[in-house]
Amino acid sequence: MSNSFQYADEAKGRQLLDLAKAHGTPLYVYDEAVIRRQYRRLRNAFDAEVNLALHYAMKALSNPHILSLMRGLGVGLDAVSIEEVKLGLHVGFEPEKILFTPNNVGMDELNEAVALGVQINIDNIPMLELFVQSHPDYPVGIRINPHVQAGGNARISVGHVDSKFGISIHQLPHLLKLIDALNIRIEGLHMHAGSDILDTEAFLRASEIIFNTAEHFEQLRYLDFGSGFKVPYHPADMETEIEELGRLLSTRFRTFCAKRKKEMQLIFEPGKFLVSQAGYFLAEVMVVKPTPSTLFAGINSGFNQFPRPMYYGARHEIENLSNPEGRSRIYSVVGNVCETDTFASNRKLAEVREGDILCFYNAGAYCFSMASNYNSRLLPAEVLIRESGEAEVIRKRQEWGDLLRGC
Ligand SMILES: *Cc1c(COP(=O)(O)O)cnc(C)c1O
Numbered sequence: 001m002s003n004s005f006q007y008a009d010e011a012k013g014r015q016l017l018d019l020a021k022a023h024g025t026p027l028y029v030y031d032e033a034v035i036r037r038q039y040r041r042l043r044n045a046f047d048a049e050v051n052l053a054l055h056y057a058m059k060a061l062s063n064p065h066i067l068s069l070m071r072g073l074g075v076g077l078d079a080v081s082i083e084e085v086k087l088g089l090h091v092g093f094e095p096e097k098i099l100f101t102p103n104n105v106g107m108d109e110l111n112e113a114v115a116l117g118v119q120i121n122i123d124n125i126p127m128l129e130l131f132v133q134s135h136p137d138y139p140v141g142i143r144i145n146p147h148v149q150a151g152g153n154a155r156i157s158v159g160h161v162d163s164k165f166g167i168s169i170h171q172l173p174h175l176l177k178l179i180d181a182l183n184i185r186i187e188g189l190h191m192h193a194g195s196d197i198l199d200t201e202a203f204l205r206a207s208e209i210i211f212n213t214a215e216h217f218e219q220l221r222y223l224d225f226g227s228g229f230k231v232p233y234h235p236a237d238m239e240t241e242i243e244e245l246g247r248l249l250s251t252r253f254r255t256f257c258a259k260r261k262k263e264m265q266l267i268f269e270p271g272k273f274l275v276s277q278a279g280y281f282l283a284e285v286m287v288v289k290p291t292p293s294t295l296f297a298g299i300n301s302g303f304n305q306f307p308r309p310m311y312y313g314a315r316h317e318i319e320n321l322s323n324p325e326g327r328s329r330i331y332s333v334v335g336n337v338c339e340t341d342t343f344a345s346n347r348k349l350a351e352v353r354e355g356d357i358l359c360f361y362n363a364g365a366y367c368f369s370m371a372s373n374y375n376s377r378l379l380p381a382e383v384l385i386r387e388s389g390e391a392e393v394i395r396k397r398q399e400w401g402d403l404l405r406g407c
Contacts, residue, residue: 003239005232005317008280008359013321016280019383019391020321020357025284026301026380028368030061030394032069032387034278035364039073042229042273045246050253050266055099057227057271058084060365063382065394066275067091078227078269082109085118095119099224099269101143101190103165107134114138121190121224125167125175132182141188141224144169144213148193148206166191169209176216186217188267192226195272198238200245203228207249211256223256224267225249231276233362234317242273272365279364281306281380282321285356286336294332297352299343302335304374306360306367309343317361318344326351333358337375376403 008016019029039054046052055076058067062084067077068091076097077088082105088098095117102109103123107130113120114135121141122128131140145166167175179186189210197203207225214220229240253266283306287298303310318333320326328348335341343360352358371379378398385391 003232003235003237004277005235005237005361006277007317007319007361008321013319013324013359015385015389015391016282016359017321017357020282020284023381023383023393024397025282025357026299026305027282028363028380028382029280029282029391030063030066030275030364030382030384031278031280032384035066035069035274036073036387038274038277039075042242042246042268042270045242046266047247047250047254050250051263053222053265053267055097055224055267055269056274057269058088059369060271061275061279061367062087062369063384063394064091065384065392067093069384070274075274078271079118081105082112085113085116089116099141099267101192101269103143107131119188121188123166125171125178128167128175128184129178129182132184136183137185139185139187139219139221141190141222142167142175142186143190143192144210146191146193146206146209148202148209169213172213172216179217185219187219188222188224189214189217189220190224190226190267192228192269194228196230197228198230198240200241200248203240203245204248204252207252211252214256220264222265222267223253224269227269227271227273229270229273231272231362233315240273275364276362277364279362279367281360281363281367283358283360285352285354285358288352288354294346295330297331297333297349297358299333299335299358301380302337302341302375302377304337304377305371305380306335306343306363307370307372308366310341311370316343316363318347318349319359319361320350320352320356321359322356323350323353326353336377373398373403378402 055078056070057078079085079100098118100113100118101121121143123143143166145168232239283299283301286300289296308314331349332345333343381397382395384394
């Protein structure tokens, strides 16, 4: 089976090694060319006639330089906290280009969002009632939970029946009564079924619920189908067939607009799709340690700096960049955090020696943005390789003083 997973070629491998040497490890490196490629791929998957708006889900990777790059591409932002909203404005996004989809926030945060003029998606009925009391004329979107199970991982599937997200589709009668009684202007319907939705069919089923629900709303300006595109993490992994999804949904959306006799906007909020494959995480092997049961490769990082394997059980492809021709052996790659800290078990790698540089793939999404100072370790630096091939540091490695700030 083939997918869009790509190992670093020889030139890229050399460049990554040079960057590790120049800036030290652990190090995050991002590739602008890959972000641009993913953006084009997603855009081209949809008919040109569809009024498509992409809002980058910035929680995936929120470095301001990455946000600037996104702004240059013409995408908007999907923000989930008021701080993300402010970060987007700071980088120069127009307020109308920022969609704010928080959950379980208080009125203070929503008042601030109104004052800043961003688009707001409301996640629950009590908040909707409260919101219109203070802002009767501010148009809002609402987050609908279509209850379509998508993806296998309960931590990242958020559309199921036990999920805390959105207004249940079964609450529609109540919702419609409120909207009528309070004269609320609903300008958008939103759904987001979670990350890593593989299945085009499940996705289309969920979107059918949104299309049907839209019949009840006169003033809609957009339908927002969230995200959850699955990207490959290794050469045999499954991925969302984005071209097929784009083709089918474009047709469906155009029929929908034609029937309504109104041009509407189709919104997606990709995070992982745009940045996951653009990221490499580089760490150095400190200790190679055989035990009676396992051969460990211990690196100078941990789940504090690269959380996905421990947090989600995610499998990230790893390569030994500095000894690619080495005879392969089976290793468990582990970190330096003082508790179980496993990046990979029983993984075949080119022979690992102390001082070797390991490269972790798919390090663009939900890696640095989820990293912490646990164990009082300093956060790694981030480097961006521009399309020209030039690399620039876009976030300095933390320093000792950062740990004491505000204390
Ligand atoms: C996290 C999130 C996304 C992005 O999901 P990906 O799987 O990274 O594409 C989109 N919309 C909302 C509301 C989110 O919370």
